[in-house]
Amino acid sequence: MRRRPRTEAGFAAAEADERTVRTAALALLAARDHGQHELTERLLRKGYGARVVEATVATLVQEGVLREERYVEQYIVHHAGRGHGPMRIRMELREKGVAQEAIDEALKAAETDWVHAAREARRRKCGLSRPGDYRERAKQARFLQYRGFSSEQIRAAFGPGEDEPDHDHSQ
16 A cells, blocks of 8 residues: 655645635635624634634635625615614624725715614614603613614604604694
8 A cells, every 4th residue: 555745745735724624715705795804713723723714714705706795785785675784784794804994985985864764773672652651761772772773763764754644744
């Protein structure tokens, strides 16, 4: 039984690792977009070597397969649709290792009406009726604050909306 020289075996293993890591990365990206940091962390948790993971992620970025801007845009659209506000989205993206500049640019470019989103989140949770007393209003405001809306957006969410019957367009 003949063995390959160690150098050939080591080269083949390294090459297989790179292909394996790339395949795993592409499988993760096929399911949904990931940020660079998030993809790197997920591949490292799977047990791949740090050097190979970093090289693979850098290659995917260079090829345009992995784009941080696209990930941030999709994340904002998805989470705004779930009733999350800009403050919560910003915090979650920072926790995922996205650069603050990229988050700020994407939030500015987002075509989301945050007041309308806050109003909809309140309606889904509490119904159409307005809060009857201060305690109920405070409870609903805390809910919206937890969801990541600013104080200004929360105040506006309690005001009359354009689609509500008590909103008078004649004034």
